[in-house]
Amino acid sequence: MKKRIFITATNTDIGKTYTTKLLLKAFAARGLKVGVIKPIETGVVDYPIDGEALLECVKELNPKLWSIEVEDIVPITYTLPAAPFVASDNMPLDLKKIVKKIEEMEASSDIVIIEGAGGLYVPIDEQTMMIDLIKLLNAKALLVTHCSLGCINDTLLSQKALEAKQIPHIVAFNCRDDDDSFSVVSEPYFIKTGQKVLKVGDDIDSICELLYNL
Structure with a gap:
């Protein structure tokens, strides 16, 4: 089996697609042929916005994927911008697809x-949460977390969930321009408790290295 890395986050709108594109570029720069999948995208009206962004990125990086379509990136879509359980009216997960x-x-x-x-x-459905999909796909995980107030709680809760499922993972912080308080109100906790603070915007090469060796 080829290496699979699952990009998850502490919530929605944390920067998964942004991080995924940076990782694709970082792995490609190492000479690796990269591929990308977003198994489920909700809120799709005309086309999957995240899927199109990923398609454009990966086709530039891997010439072998020149002929793929957005349906190859996003196999399952729903119109309602909600959790797949709700958006699909609790349709069972089509894991085989x-x-x-x-x-x-x-x-x-x-x-x-x-x-x-x-x-x-x-x-995702009555039996499956997104965290279960990571396990079902036998993937390693990158947990993307935010840098605003509350990130300590959000990060630790998500880490504990991954640990409980015995999913190998690392954590990366996606700090945005208005997160200037992070170094004062949140980062000291992580540093003092021995957690390496890897920032998506600054440390993507280190994140790439750690994920590859995870």
């Missing part, structure tokens, strides 16, 4: 980045 697309991507890739939807406990 997702695995098929990942395996097709792996035929032309050394590494596949899998971007989740929302946070870890977004319900």
Whole structure:
């Protein structure tokens, strides 16, 4: 099996797609053939916005993927911008469809980045949460967290959830321009408790290295 990295986050709108694109570029710069999948995207009206962004990025980085379409990146879409459980009216997860697309991507890739939807406990169907999908796909995880007030609580809760499921993972902080208080109100806790503070915008090469060796 090729290496699979699942990008998850502490919530929605934390920067998963932004981080995924940076990782694709970082892995490609190392000479690896990259692939990408976003198994489920909700809020899709005309086309999957995140899926199109990922498609454009990966086609530039991996010539073997020149002929793929957005449906190869996003196999499952729903119109309602809600958790898949709600958006699909609790339709059972079609895991075989997702695995098929990942395996097709792996035929032309050394590494596949899998971007989740929302946070870890977004319900996909009555039996499956997003965190379960990471385990079902036998992937390693990158937890993307924010840098605003409350990130300590959000980060620790998500870390504990991943640890409980025994999912190998690392954490990266996506600090935005207005997160200037992070170094004062949140970062000291992580530093004093021995957690390496890796920032998506500054440390993508280090994040890439750690994920590859995870």
